[in-house]
Amino acid sequence: MKLLTHNMLTSNIIKGVTKGFPLQIAATDIKVTEVDFNPDFISRMISKVEWPALCEAAESIGHLGDLPKELDPDYEKNEEFLKKAHHVLLEVEIKEGELICPETGRKFPVTNGIPNMLLNEDEVGK
Amino acid sequence: MGLQEENVEKKVPKTTRRGAVILGIFGGTFAAVYAVTVPFFLPALRKICLPYVPATDQQITNVMRMLKGRSGSLIDLGSGDGRIVLEAAKKGFKSSGVELNPWLVWFSRIQARRHGVHTQTTFFRKDLFKVNLSEYQNIVVFGVDSLMPPLEEKLYRELGDDGQVIVCRFPLTNSTPVDEVGSGVDTVWLYDKQSLFSTSEKDRKQ
Numbered sequence: 001m002k003l004l005t006h007n008m009l010t011s012n013i014i015k016g017v018t019k020g021f022p023l024q025i026a027a028t029d030i031k032v033t034e035v036d037f038n039p040d041f042i043s044r045m046i047s048k049v050e051w052p053a054l055c056e057a058a059e060s061i062g063h064l065g066d067l068p069k070e071l072d073p074d075y076e077k078n079e080e081f082l083k084k085a086h087h088v089l090l091e092v093e094i095k096e097g098e099l100i101c102p103e104t105g106r107k108f109p110v111t112n113g114i115p116n117m118l119l120n121e122d123e124v125g126k
Numbered sequence: 127m128g129l130q131e132e133n134v135e136k137k138v139p140k141t142t143r144r145g146a147v148i149l150g151i152f153g154g155t156f157a158a159v160y161a162v163t164v165p166f167f168l169p170a171l172r173k174i175c176l177p178y179v180p181a182t183d184q185q186i187t188n189v190m191r192m193l194k195g196r197s198g199s200l201i202d203l204g205s206g207d208g209r210i211v212l213e214a215a216k217k218g219f220k221s222s223g224v225e226l227n228p229w230l231v232w233f234s235r236i237q238a239r240r241h242g243v244h245t246q247t248t249f250f251r252k253d254l255f256k257v258n259l260s261e262y263q264n265i266v267v268f269g270v271d272s273l274m275p276p277l278e279e280k281l282y283r284e285l286g287d288d289g290q291v292i293v294c295r296f297p298l299t300n301s302t303p304v305d306e307v308g309s310g311v312d313t314v315w316l317y318d319k320q321s322l323f324s325t326s327e328k329d330r331k332q
Contacts, residue, residue, distance in 0.1 A: 008275045
C-alpha cells in the first residue's frame with residue numbers, strides 16, 4: 001500500500017468514530033520500488049493530500065528523507081521537490097503490517113500491500 | 127353413554143393432528159422465509175458490508191458501451207443478480223460473477239440457463255478481495271466509496287498489461303480514467319494498468 005493510499009484512508013467508517021484520520025502505521029514489511037516519475041500527476045496529487053499527515057506517516061516508518069514538512073507555494077515548478085514527493089507518495093510501499101485507528105485502537109491488517117478496511121457487524125455505522 | 131365416549135375420543139386425535147399440520151406449515155414457511163431473507167441483510171450485519179444495489183439499465187448500457195471492441199474474459203466483482211455477467215456473455219465474453227449472497231448466486235445461475243448463456247458464465251461465492259484479478263482481461267465493479275482505495279491497490283498489483291477495469295458509481299481515488307461514459311450516478315469510468323496511480327495515456331501523449 002502506497003503512502004498516497006494511506007493518506008486517503010480513515011476509520012471514520014466505524015460507528016461513532018469522528019477522529020479516525022490519519023491511521024497509525026505499524027509496518028512489518030516495507031518495500032521500496034521504482035515508479036515512473038510523472039510531474040503533472042504528482043503535482044495534482046500534492047494538492048489532494050493532507051501534507052502534514054503524509055509527512056507524519058512517512059516519518060513514522062523512517063522514510064521521510066529530506067522531504068520538507070511544509071509546502072512551498074511554488075512547489076509545482078520545483079522538479080527536485082516533486083521528485084522527492086514522488087518517492088514518498090508512490091515508491092514506498094507497506095507490504096505487511098497494520099493500520100491503527102487513533103480513536104479506538106482498532107487494527108486494520110495490511111496483507112500483500114492491500115489494506116483490509118472491511119468492518120465487523122458491531123462496527124458498522126447507520 | 128358408551129357412544130358419547132367414543133365420539134369424544136375420536137374428535138381429539140383429529141384436531142391435534144390438524145393443529146400439528148398447521149403449525150408445521152407455518153413453522154416451515156417461517157424458516158424458509160428467514161433463510162432466504164437473512165443473506166440479503168446479512169451483508170450489513172457481518173464483516174462484508176457491500177449492499178445489494180442492482181445496476182440500472184443506463185449503467186448497464188454504459189458498461190456495455192465501454193466494452194465495445196474488447197474481447198477475452200470478464201469478471202463482475204459483486205455480481206448481484208448477475209445482470210452484467212449475462213449481458214456480457216450475450217456479447218461474447220466468457221464471463222464470471224463473484225457474489226457472497228448464495229441466493230443471488232443461485233438466482234444468477236438460473237437466469238443464465240433461461241437466457242441460454244450458462245456455458246459462457248460462471249458464478250461463485252468468494253470475497254472479492256481474494257480473487258486473482260490478473261486472470262481477467264475485463265473487470266467490472268460497482269464500488270462502495272470507502273473501498274475504492276484498497277481496491278485501487280489491488281488493481282495496481284494484479285491488473286494485467288492487457289487488462290482494463292470499468293468502474294461505476296465511484297471513480298478510483300488516485301488514478302486518471304482513460305475514458306468516461308455517461309453522467310451523474312450512471313457514470314462509468316475506464317482504467318488500464320498504466321493509468322493506475324498515474325495520468326492516463328491520453329494526457330501523457332499530449
